Amino acid sequence: MKRRAGYNGEKSVNYHLSFLEDKKYHILHDLRLENIRGQHFQIDTFLSTPKFITIIDIKNISGTILFDHHFHQLIQKNGDIERAYQDPISQVKRHQLQLKEWLNHYKFPDIPILPRVVISNSSTIIKEIGNSKDSQMITKAVHINFEISNFDKIYTKEKITVKEWTKLSKLLIKKHTPEEYNVLENFNIHKNEILTGVHCPNCSPIPMERIYGKWLCPSCHYISRTAHMSALRDYALIIGTSITNQGIRQFLHLSSKNIVNNIAKSMNLPHTGVGKARIYHLQQLL
DNA sequence: AAAATGACCCTCCTTAGACT
């Protein structure tokens, strides 16, 4: 749910950014880079021109939020409930620093990096405690493209050539290292502990049985035609996105390789490898 | 009639063991 909230926030910001002229900007999403000390940092939205770079941290937080410039924290008030978040301003400034180092390391000339914290939820009320010029970094999603246009007016000098600009974007994509989230390791669970079988969407996790194209729950007699899809999605999320015919058989409690074959076909699962080396890929289910 | 299943067949990957 946390991830979904973040994702929805990013979607709404992207909508606003889509009004910008395509050719003038390179925009990269969820860019995850390694800094010079081997740690990773992730930029929600990276926007570049030959004149400046904007890095955007997107927060999808509802209710009333308070930026506390003195203690560097973000407080969310939702009714009577108060919750503190890591200060996004400090975070985006840290990203700014790391990106500067990164650009230096790859011998790019100095180029202004303009950090922004975007509040994607339009109904969120923003307040502040204390004064700071950092306030200018905070903006609402509806306003972000006007800010970008404004940067265009302020930063008029090209710091890198168009050729270097293209090179930079290509390098960023090449150096992007997507986070590998290992659920099993994080929760210290062994593969064998995972309950396999197709779960009934209606009741307990007793494996469903396949009967002529349908999944029947032996417990509540619920019938589903698509229950295997969520099972395979679980597999992709928990164990991995590559699986063999036999692997699917074991996970879905099927005895026939033909059924697996049919299911894979009906889902248009991409596959690599020939014959018994065939591997199905579940990436699209995530 | 349409869809799903399972037996059968062919392909070719994997593996063990012989050979260099």
Place this chain on the structure above:
DNA sequence: AGTCTAAGGAGGGTCATTTT
């Protein structure tokens, strides 16, 4: 140790049969 070869077997495709 590395390469070659043959046997075994897993996988996909086809098609007759079964089920819905």
